[in-house]
Amino acid sequence: MPDPEEILKKYARPVPRYTSYPTAPHFQQGLGEAILPETVAAATNGERISAYMHIPFCDRLCWFCACHTKQTQRYDPVAAYVGSLVNEIGLYRNRLSQKPALEHLHLGGGSPSLLKHEDFARIAETLEAAFAIDGKTEISIEIDPNDHGEDLLSGMKRLGVTRASIGVQDFDPVVQQVINRPQSFEQTRDLLLAVRSLGIESVNIDALYGLPMQTMERLENTIACVISLSPERVALFGYAHVPWMKKHQTLIREDDLPGPLERFRQAQRAEALLVEAGYVKIGIDHFARPDDSLARAAQAGTLGRNFQGYTTDRCETMIPLGASAIGRSPSGYLQNLVPTGQYRTSVDNDKLAVAKGYRFTADDLLRAHVIERLMCDFEFRFEQLAEQFGGLGQSLAEEARLIARNDEDGLCEAGDEAFRILPQARPFARIVASWFDAHMRESSFQYSRAV
Ligand SMILES: C[S@@+](CC[C@H](N)C(=O)[O-])C[C@H]1O[C@@H](n2cnc3c(N)ncnc32)[C@H](O)[C@@H]1O
Numbered sequence: 001m002p003d004p005e006e007i008l009k010k011y012a013r014p015v016p017r018y019t020s021y022p023t024a025p026h027f028q029q030g031l032g033e034a035i036l037p038e039t040v041a042a043a044t045n046g047e048r049i050s051a052y053m054h055i056p057f058c059d060r061l062c063w064f065c066a067c068h069t070k071q072t073q074r075y076d077p078v079a080a081y082v083g084s085l086v087n088e089i090g091l092y093r094n095r096l097s098q099k100p101a102l103e104h105l106h107l108g109g110g111s112p113s114l115l116k117h118e119d120f121a122r123i124a125e126t127l128e129a130a131f132a133i134d135g136k137t138e139i140s141i142e143i144d145p146n147d148h149g150e151d152l153l154s155g156m157k158r159l160g161v162t163r164a165s166i167g168v169q170d171f172d173p174v175v176q177q178v179i180n181r182p183q184s185f186e187q188t189r190d191l192l193l194a195v196r197s198l199g200i201e202s203v204n205i206d207a208l209y210g211l212p213m214q215t216m217e218r219l220e221n222t223i224a225c226v227i228s229l230s231p232e233r234v235a236l237f238g239y240a241h242v243p244w245m246k247k248h249q250t251l252i253r254e255d256d257l258p259g260p261l262e263r264f265r266q267a268q269r270a271e272a273l274l275v276e277a278g279y280v281k282i283g284i285d286h287f288a289r290p291d292d293s294l295a296r297a298a299q300a301g302t303l304g305r306n307f308q309g310y311t312t313d314r315c316e317t318m319i320p321l322g323a324s325a326i327g328r329s330p331s332g333y334l335q336n337l338v339p340t341g342q343y344r345t346s347v348d349n350d351k352l353a354v355a356k357g358y359r360f361t362a363d364d365l366l367r368a369h370v371i372e373r374l375m376c377d378f379e380f381r382f383e384q385l386a387e388q389f390g391g392l393g394q395s396l397a398e399e400a401r402l403i404a405r406n407d408e409d410g411l412c413e414a415g416d417e418a419f420r421i422l423p424q425a426r427p428f429a430r431i432v433a434s435w436f437d438a439h440m441r442e443s444s445f446q447y448s449r450a451v
């Protein structure tokens with residue numbers, strides 16, 4: 001059993017969460033435009049596609065937040081932004097020679113839950129004109145319980161939302177005060193009941209460990225409250241403290257933050273409580289009821305990982321909609337302009353707002369596969385590498401054997417058939433995955449803590 005204290009000390013260097021490989025800091029300015037025609041072509045090759053829509057607004061600003069968002073008390077900027085989204089979808093529609101079938105649409109943010117009914121309706125109409133939305137389309141949305149109201153519920157119904165993800169973070173009033181996120185249990189429960197009354201059977205709750213003033217007891221209470229709400233899924237993230245990227249996080253006192261070992265213990269305790277309550281652990285930070293599609297995918301080895309985290313979505317093409325949104329095609333990634341004003345100016349002048357991008361090399365595709373399997377299954381099989389990637393796959397198997405031989409900490413092993421992260425080392429999966437990251441070696445970008 002690796003000693004967590006030693007491992008945390010030895011590998012204090014922050015590592016990516018690997019929601020993509022290569023990770024977003026490696027995207028290059030201007031390359032998105034080159035990937036765009038390939039994305040449009042891939043979207044009309046008869047395969048089902050996905051789309052991600054970003055809403056960069058919130059009516060409150062939580063001090064812990066690392067998302068791309070802006071606080072607004074007025075609705076006008078949101079309505080104007082929806083106008084730009086409608087233009088952007090229209091620009092894609094003009095480029096697409098046929099209507100691709102939509103497998104999955106995710107509305108993230110920020111808080112897409114602050115949209116008014118009429119804007120949900122505008123978005124729905126425009127999407128329906130550009131994409132074929134059918135009985136298999138999954139539509140998911142991130143909800144801040146603070147936004148609970150008639151507009152949200154009727155808007156979700158109009159859009160045909162099938163999955164909802166509710167932000168909780170922590171229910172303790174002391175923690176809530178130092179992260180500026182007041183939110184009662186009752187408010188959250190009422191929202192969840194309202195979401196269920198729409199016929200939505202799949203609900204996720206986001207909870208955090210590693211927050212300021214979060215003691216073990218406070219976290220235990222939060223997890224007990226989460227369990228009492230019976231969501232189908234729980235995402236348990238470690239608070240990423242990155243004040244050099246997010247200025248408002250400087251409002252959080254570093255003295256109030258639990259240390260690395262305490263964070264590790266918190267993650268372990270929350271996991272134990274969720275597993276005891278019947279949830280299956282998925283990858284590094286998700287939990288699901290055993291009959292949930294995410295748990296079934298994990299069991300079948302078909303779980304995937306993309307910018308939204310763990311997913312059952314295996315589409316090769318994803319259309320990015322909204323400021324900062326990231327998409328992909330089989331040949332690479334593309335990202336929209338991040339500043340909301342610049343994004344709006346572009347699409348309102350009939351130009352898609354794609355800016356940064358990345359074109360995969362053969363080595364990237366191989367390493368992306370290996371890292372995705374490690375993050376999802378904690379192992380990858382050599383036979384599959386050779387089948388899918390030929391000689392390159394065989395040399396990566398050699399590299400994996402060497403990595404396992406050099407591992408002094410008992411994190412991984414390589415046999416004849418597979419490379420695997422040992423069960424007790426699974427909390428350190430990001431660290432092991434980073435050993436296969438060829439770009440990490442040349443990177444000066446600062447990520448968040450591995451655990
Ligand atoms: C866009 S928000 C979810 C929807 C809604 N805005 C809300 O907060 O309820 C996405 C999730 O990212 C997670 N998150 C935000 N900032 C984070 C940070 N600094 N570290 C770890 N997770 C974070 C939170 O769990 C949050 O629920």
Ligand code: SF4
Nearest residue numbers: 058061062065110144
């Ligand atoms: S956590 Fe959610 S509600 Fe809070 S600022 Fe971030 S995106 Fe907005």
